[in-house]
Amino acid sequence: ITVAHQTNLLKQLNQQRRQELFCDCSVLVEGQLFRAHRNVLFASSGYFRMLLSQGPPPSVNATFDAFSPETFTVILDFIYSGQLDLSSHNVIEVMSAASYLQMNNVISYCKNFIKSSLDISAKDEDSDRCLSLSETCSFTSAAGEESSEQQQQQQQQQQQGSVSPPPALWTRDNSRSQSGFMGKDADQEVSLSSIKTNPNSPANELGADVDDYHDPHDPLYTLPRSERRRSRGGTKRKASNSIRANQQEDLEIQDASTQKAEKAEELYASLPQIVGVIGHFNKDPNPSMRFKCPFCTHTVKRKADLKRHLRCHTGERPYPCQACNKRFTRLEHLRSHFETIHQARKLVCRKCKCQVTEETGHVVCEGTRRYRMCAVCIQEVGCDSIPMDGLDPASDEPALLLGVDGEEEGDGKRTWMVTDDDDELAEDSGADLIIQQVDDSDEELQ
């Protein structure tokens, strides 16, 4: 009876809105006028609550340029129907608008939508790397009450008994810092049981706060770390498995990476719709435009920086190291990794840490890994070194080194490789092998 009553009441209000009956509030979005009921907006949005609390109602209550009329239509329809019409094309802007309007429930639906779309939720489940899109991408359009209910069920399942966003959330003043708002959200997120099994989910990252960004307890922060742990764990497993198993794993990883990259591209495609945040909305007193991450409260000055930042949410790693298959979010990180790990660029003796030169620092190969040792240490250890010119990046071919043992990180055993790899290195040249951004779909497996 209660539900029926609520549903009926909402229908009545929506009908009144459509007929512009008793509408006492006007919202101007990029020149388009929306009519609504003040009390409904007040009850649904922290932003409107703040706005409408500030004294006598003006004729036009709010003007927005931060999101499009289409986006506000989606938001308003949700307020009056409980149905959120999400698609891959609008989810980013809806989420950003919801963040602006302080509508946590909408944010939650959006993040679930994105999470499902990105298929990150399964990323760290059980066996680290068994990613298959078919398992999770069940989230289609959220339009329709049934879908909406599914979302809610999905959310409730994730929360496993934790309460829905408390009304108290809306009582926060807009003048509060972002951390206040999102911090609260983060608290809720932390309480989610899903966070334990799925620390990498963007849903868990959503509430991350700028100030807490480097907090090790911040679920957002765990993403790259767990990613790394995953990588290392996988590497260690590799050591005990056959090369064929390695290739199978690589296939799976790259398959997942491909899907992730595609989804990320979808996100990036909608980037122009990611609204800038006016200065007063963040800590910058300068009212300049900033770009807000839809997954967390982080804001950046440039869209390119936002795109870069988004990779830490999407898990996209477009730069694979051809020597060890480790993937990186940035070319510079790949280059740095490659030079350090596979090219022995550091002119320091690995053993005694003394300074060496290109000439005095003998290069030692350990799997795909290379480093330098001084003459004294190399004698002590009793291993040979490879000629210096084998390190020329232009003639280096790290991928071939995979055949040695496919191992990048040390697996505990110190096998001092005596490698005369000039021939191997010369087999396939091209520095672009090192720094090439790989489209996974075309990526040639080794």
Place this chain on the structure above:
DNA sequence: CTGGGGAAGGGGCCC
């Protein structure tokens, strides 16, 4: 158990 070093990863910003 602890501290140091290496590696990775993220942000700001310049070109």
Place this chain on the structure above:
DNA sequence: AGGGCCCCTTCCCCA
């Protein structure tokens, strides 16, 4: 807009 550099933080490994 992308590339690149610098700086900082964090994590992991090892002595």
